[in-house]
Amino acid sequence: MVSVVGISSSSQAELNETLDALGTNLLTVTPGTTLTGGQAELPLAAESMVRRIGPVQALSAIGRVDDTNVYRTDKIPTVETNGIVPYAARADLLATIGGTIRSGRWLDAATGSYPATVLGSAAAERLGISRSGPETKILIGNRWFTVIGILAPAALAPELDSAALIGWPAAGTTLGFDGHPTRIYTRSRDAQVEAVRDVLGATANPEAPNEVEVSRPSDALAAKQAAGAAFTGLLLGLGAVALLVGGVGVANIMVISVLERRAEIGLRRSLGATRGQVRMQFLTESLLLSALGGAGGAVLGSGVTAGYAAYQDWLTVIPVWALLGGFASTLAIGGLAGLYPAIRASRLSPTEALATP
Template identity: 35%
Template sequence: MDVRDLWTEALAGVLARPLRSALTTLGTVLGITTLVITIGVSSTAGNQIVGRFDALGATSVTVVVPPPPPSADPVPLVDWSGVRAVARLAGVESVAAIADSQETASVQVRANDVVAPGEVTGQTMAVVAASPTLPAAVRGRMTAGRFFDDGDVSRHERVAVVGDQAARLLGIGSVEDSPAVFLKGQAYTVIGVLGGAEREQRLATAVILPPTTAADRLGLGTVTRVLINTALGAADQVAHQAPIALAPGADDALAVMAPPDPADARKGVQGDVNGLFLVLGLVSLVVGAIGIANVTLVTVIERIGEIGLRRALGASRRQVAGQFLLESTTIGLLGGVVGAALGLVVVVAVSAVRDWTPVLDVRLAFGAPVAGALVGLLAGLYPSLRAARMEPVDALRS
C-alpha cells in the first residue's frame, strides 16, 4: 500500500464519523490550549510583574550603618553630610538619611501637657531623626504643612513632622494653629504631616525630628540607615558606589540591601505560574489521550469485518496497524492545531483586557501541533496493535 493510499484511508476513517472525531479531538484541544495559555500568560504576566517590580523594588537601595564601637568619643561611620555625596552619584534620584535607636523606638508622645486623671493623654510612638530630603526618599507627600528644611536644621529648631496615622492618634487635624507635641517633657511645634510613604511605612506612626534637634535633646544623632532611590537599571551600580561615597575607606563596614536582578524575578514568576498550570495542561492532555485511545479501540472493534477483509485481500499487519495509528495521529494533530490557535487567541485577549503587552513564543505555533500529534500517536498504539494481531479468518467470522 502506498503512503498516499494509507493517508487517504486514514483520513476517510476519521471523516466517516465526524461528530465522534470532533468530540475525540476536543480532549486534545483542551490540553493543548491549556498548555499554550500557560506558557503565554506566564511569560506575559512575568514581564508585567517585573515591570511593576522595577518601578518600586528594583530602584530602591538601602544602606545600613552599624552602630559605632563604644568609646570615649565615638566617631560615626556616616555623617549627615554624606547624603549630598550620594545624591551626586549617577542614577540617584533621591536620598535621605534616618537615625533611630532602641531608646526612641517607644516614646510617650502627648498632644498637650495637661494630665487629666483617668484619661489617656498620650500615645506610644517611635521618634526618628531624618534629613530634609526624607519625603522624596520614602516616596511620600506632605498632606498638611511642610517638611523641615536646611534652615530648620542649621538653627536647631524645635519642630517636628508627624506621620498621618500619628496625627490622627494625637488628634492633630491641621497645622495652621501650630500644634505641639510633647516628648519627654519638651514641646516641639508640629509643622507638617507626612503621608503616603511607600517606603518605611512605619513612619506613618512616628514623630520625625531634624537631626540637629534630635541630637541635642534626645541624643539621636547617629545615622542608622540611608534610603536611596535610583533610576531604572542603576540600582546595582549605585549599590556598589554608595558605601564608598558615605564612608570612604570604611565602606566594607556598611551593609547594602539592593534589589535582586529583575531577570531572576521574571524567571521565578514564570516558573511559579508554569508549575501551577502545567499540571492542568498535562491532565487535560492525559484525558485527551485516553479519549483518543478509547475511541480508536471502539473503532477497531466496530471495523473487525473490514480488518478481516483487508487482511484476506493481502494487507499486511503493518499496513493495518499503520492505518489506525495514522487515524489517531491525525486526530491528535487536528487537536494540536486548533488548541494552539485557541491558546494564542486567549493569550492576546487576556493581554488586551489587562492592558499588557503579549509575549508569544513562535515555537508554540509549531510545537503545539507536534505535541498533539505525539499524543495521538501514543494513544493509538494499543488499538493499532490489537487490530494488527487479528487473524483474517477470525475477523471475517466475527
C-alpha cells in the same frame, strides 16, 4: 494544554507586574554616620561608580540642598518651614522609582537648568498649591522658582512626597548645591538583588564603606520568587494532566475505530493487504488525528487565553514552549495511543474480521 498554561502564565505575569510595583528590585544608598558620630556624605563620584555594577539596570539620585527652606510667599516667617525639603534631582529619577506626575510635567534637560521645581504631593498640599503653571511660583532660599509639576504620592520613595525637586544643574547654580548625592536609587535584575546589595556600600564609597547605609531587598521579592516557583510547578502539573487526558481521548477514539471497522479490515486483508500495511494505516490515522487536534487546540487555546485575559484586564501571555511543546507532545502521545489499536487491527484474520456483523 495551551489554554491552561496560557491562562496560568497570564495570571503569573499580572502577579509579577503587581509585585514589581512594590519595588522588588529597588535598593537605595544613603550616607550613614562617621566613626565620631557625625553625618557622613557620599562621594561626588558615587553615582558613576555604582553605575558600573553589571546587574544594575537603572540608577538615579537626589541631593539635599542644605540650609535652604521652601515658602509659598516671602511673607511667611522663616521658622514655619512646613517640613518641606528642597532636593536636587536627576532627570531620570521618576522612571527609576516608578513615580507619576499628577499635574504638569517633570524636569528635563531644559527645565533642569532653570529655576523650576516639581513638588511632592504632600509639599503641594502644605503650600496650598493644587495646580502647576507659569503663574505658580514658590520661594526656595532667596530665589523664586516656577512650579512646573506636582507628583502623585510616591509609594516607593515617600521622602519625595514632602520635597521640592529642582534640576541638578539649577540647584548648583542658583542655590549653591555642592553636588553630593544624599540618596541613590538603583534597580537591579531580580536574581542579582542580593549580590548587588552586598557590593553597593563598598562601591559607592570605597574609602569608607562602613559610612554607607544600603536598604535591604523588599519582602515582595521573596514573595515573587516563591510565586514563580509555585507557578512553574503548577504549569507543569496542569500541562501533564491535560496531555494525559488528550492521550486517553485519542486512544479511545482509535480503539473504537478498530472495533467499528473490522469488516473494512477483513476486506483489505482478503484483497491482499499485509499486516504491516493495516498497522501503518491506523497509525497514520492516529498521527493525523493528533496533528489536526494539536493545531486546532493551539488555535482554540490561544483564543480562550486571549479572551479570558482581556476579560480580567491581564496581559495576554502564551509561552512559545506551550504552543510548540503541546503540538509535539500531541503527536507523540497520539502515536503511542494509536500504536496498540494499530497492532490489534493488524492481527485480525480476514475470516474473523469479515464474519463480524
